[in-house]
Amino acid sequence: MRDLKRILDNLTSFQPDGSPVVSLYLRLMPEDRVDRRYLKTFKDIVKAHRQSIEERFGSQQVEEDLRKIENFLSELENMKGSRGVAIFSSSKRDLWEVVHLPYVYRNRLMVSYVPLIREIAAIDEELGRVGVLLIDRKHVRFFLMDMVETVEMLDFLEPLATRSHRFHSGGALLKGAEGAMRYSIPSRGTPAYASAHAYGEYRFHMRIREEKHRLFKLANDALMEAWKESKFDKLVIGSERDDIREIENHLHTYLLERLVGYINVNVSTASPHEVREKVLDLLWQKDREEEAHLVKKLEDLVGKGLAVNGTSLVLQQLYMGNVKTLLVPEDFQKAGYFCPKSHIPVLNPECPMEDEKPYSLPDIVDEVIELALEERATVEIIVDPHLQKKIDGLAAFLRFSI
Incomplete structure (x- = not known):
């Protein structure tokens, strides 16, 4: 996290002097890594943007940066441990920064006079901190995950399941809570010739049940202590237990509100990298499930004047700062223009300021996303091809009705 802070400090302190800066956001999902x-x-992308770049900056201004980025991407070692990457390069200013990301909105290549880092800030805010609880019959582990790293914070076994005192905030998470499982077995009080098999089996199952609920209760207490210290925004629970969802009966309301879902994982052997990959898979799946709800909401709000469906309509609302959420079909592209003084994308070669000459873009969607992020709107990418057909180019939820 310190490295990311250093990188962002460097990028945000960058002072423009007329030298171009290349900003690249590139997807590195598993399917993108094949071959x-x-x-x-x-x-x-470079091929598609070359004419536009030459029109604005000249033929040789960013060639060195593009070659440098291509060489970096060619090394497999540089692509490890992330599902997206942001690269910022300006050879004339000796700027080179790489940020590995859990995902990116879509593949974007932009050339400007400053590094375009708003997507990084948006992803960091969207993902937040994720608390990951792993629990099986005798083992509890807890991880904290953010945009950059996944760190194990807690690891303990069944002997801690019975505690002699309450946890108190301020100390190490479960230190001093050692105990042992103790069970009081009543005397049978039956004749020596009587069978006690059924009673013994009942006591055995009650013991297993007591162990489970005691462990779930302990896990809840540990999670509450972790939440007090770290204030994680999302909670994911991992296990191979069939009854793991019963833990919800023990979770505090604050934790239930943050529960995103469950992952299947071997608690004893799971590495931070495996945990991170499974959590990102879960969050990706949750986003895909949310797409249908977003499109249905779009259809409902369009009639109420609280949403628009259509690229030109979205641009009009963006110019007024009225876009709350931008909906972008993953594969949608639209040629257009960019006004360099007004800093707005347009569909026609006409800019609002006098003597402002627009330059052509093979795809204005990249700049539309950047403008939406500048206005503190959220961006939702629609991946499902069937749902994409219900959006006429771009769509948006609005801050106030029209």
């Missing part, structure tokens, strides 16, 4: 498809994607 290094991401490298071909980058080359295709």
